Amino acid sequence: MKKFFLLGVSQLSLLFLFAQKEGDEAMIAKFKEEGLQHSQVMQHAFYLTDVSGPRLTASPGFMNAAQWAKGKLESWGLKNVKIESWGEFGKGWQQERCYVAMTKPYYVPFVAQPKAWTGSTPGNKTMNADVVLIKATDSAGLLQYAGKLKDKIVMLWSNDTLKNGFKADAARYTDEELDKMAKAEPQQPGQQGNRFQGNPSLRQTFQARMAFTRALNNFYLQEGPALVLSSSRGNEGTIFVQSGGQYAKDAPEAPATVVLSSDDYLRVQRLANAGIPVQIEADVRTKFLTKDLNGYNVIGEIPGTDPKLKDQVVMLGGHLDSWHSGTGATDNAAGCAVMMEAIRLLKASGFQPRRTIRIALWGGEEEGLFGSRNYVKMHVGDPATMQLQPLQSKISAYYNLDNGTGKIRGVYLQGNEQVRPIFAKWLEPFKDLGASTLTISNTGSTDHVSFDAVGVPGFQFIQDEIEYDTRTHHSNMDTYDHLVPDDLKQAATIVATFVYNTSQRDEMMPRKELPKPREGRQGF
Structure with a gap:
């Protein structure tokens, strides 16, 4: 009887495992059918980009997208859906008008976008002023321009040259390359994110450049130019635009600052450097x-x-905020649209998860992972003290997507x-869809590291880069059509x-050793 009983239990266990395996295969087949043949991911992306517009943190565009996403999640039957504050950020900002053209020695309109958290040109009307070319590389060099910049249009000498593209953008x-990633060795502690390791001269150069940038910004605040022209990497009309001012509630307002295409900037610089008077007509309102x-x-x-498992959580997410010169399509409406579509697929399949599944669309990622960091600090643990x-x-695992529009490779x-x-x-x-690579390597600079910092398994997917760094990342080309x-x-x-x-596993996902407290590093 005992042998028969054990045999029966064994057979039942095998039957259960076989049924579970068959169930998993059937569920994955459902995901493939719905996700590949009846997808709504581009519709999600349309509402996040074209309809909502740019989604700079604390801007009306961000809140438009947040309200739309909340309504969509509720329409699919999700529970506890909310737009949750993660704390004080600072001033919101949006551009309302941007027109910049050269009027002397001849007329030509320029490709231009204001930098975030910078001000307007004087008088809320079109103005025309001479260009002053600043040739300085340190604080002492700026002194010769003191008292000469009020209500002028200024630009800083650039040593950049237009770099022709001999490689495809995408x-x-x-x-x-994937094989090399798969064979990567584990990184040693301190290696990740240390761009200056073994190169002190590079660190010194970077620190000197940052010190001069701070001095230049303070100089502009004191001198009060009407408009600051800024150069950008990129060509063929692509400009990369981020912040030029501060969002802290008590921060002084930076002067109007626009990024020009490299072609336009270098043309103005050559004319001014040759002693040919240059005038710019501008109307910038923020x-x-x-x-x-x-x-x-x-x-x-x-x-x-x-x-037994419903109190455990599987999380997925991406950041909802963007920069403002485009509509944040690849950075990161793509990731949010994918994560929302994944939730739709899970709901459409009809399955009931063992663990709770929680989606998070983060704000403030571009300014320092603020949304996810503060969520973790509020709800999960403080990496500065490791008080959990x-x-x-x-939380069994957190899955993140934030590397553009490219498909997942691993x-x-x-x-x-x-x-x-x-x-x-x-x-x-x-x-068969191109996803099989696993690399021990870390990748930083996005929201999964907020969870990794407190010992929660956090993962970013490997994605094809497509045009990410060459064309769309933080640029005016980051739009739906890309x-x-x-x-x-x-x-x-x-x-x-x-x-x-992850939601159906008997066990939670394996964890690494708990990180040490990060006192003195502001938690992250």
Whole structure:
């Protein structure tokens, strides 16, 4: 009887595992069918970009997108959907008008965008002024221009030259590049994110450049130019635009500052340097917003159903905010649209997750991962002290997408070797879609590191770069038409599968050793 009983239990266990395997395969087939053949990911992207507009943190465009996302998540039946404040951010800002043209020695309109958190040209009307070319490389060199810049249009001498492009802007990872990533060795502590390691002269050069930038900005505040012209990398009308002022509520307002295309900037510089008088006509109007100084995230849940596991959480997310010269399509409406589509696929499949699934669309990522960092500090733990809250032990994993429009090629393991065989198994159904690479390497600068900093397994997917660094990242070309629909469909299908698998596992995802407190480093 005992042998028979053990045999029966064994057979039942095998039957259960077989049924579970068959169920997983059927569910993944559902994700593939719905995600690849009936996707809504581009519709999500349309509302996040074209309809909402630029989504600078604390701007009306960001709140428009947040309200739309909240409504969409609620329409799919998610629970506890909210736009949650993560604390004080500072002043909001938006551009309202930008016209810049050269009128002397001849007329030509320029490609231009104001830098975020900079002011307007005087009088809220079109003005015309001479250009002053500043040739200085340190604080002492600026003194010769003291008292000469009031109401002028100024520009700083640039040693840059237009770099012709002999390579395609868009590219996918080659097999050789992916193989090199897969064979990477674990990084040693302190290696990640240390751009100056082993190169003190590079550090000194960087520090000197930053010191001069601070001195120049203070000089402009004192002298009061009407407009500052700034150069940009890029060509063919692409300009890369970020911030030129401060968003802190008590910060002084920086003078009107616009980024010109490299072609236009260098033309003006050559004329001014040759002693040929240059006049610029400009009307730049911006608006600071101080009614609500808080920053926000969008949060929603699919509640878990397993009595023993429903308090545990699987998280996925991407950052909702963007810069303002484009509509933040690849950075990062793409990631948010994919994560929202993954949630839609999970809901459309009809399955009831064992663990709770929580989506987060972060604000303030571009200014320093503020949304995710403050969420973690409020709800999960403080990396400065490593004082952890109960939720820290209940988040099985956090999955992030924030590397553009490219399809998923695999996963950065973030130094967590224990998850390699798990992820390898989960990627098997997607080898035919180009996703199979696992690299032990870390990748930083986006929201998964906020979770990794307090010992929660946080992962960023490997994505084809497409035009990310060459054309769209923080540029006026970061628009809907630069998205690749089939890549986003593939990514959403894979993310849905990873979240599904994580939610259904008997065990939580393996964890690395808990990080040490980061006192003196502001927590992150």
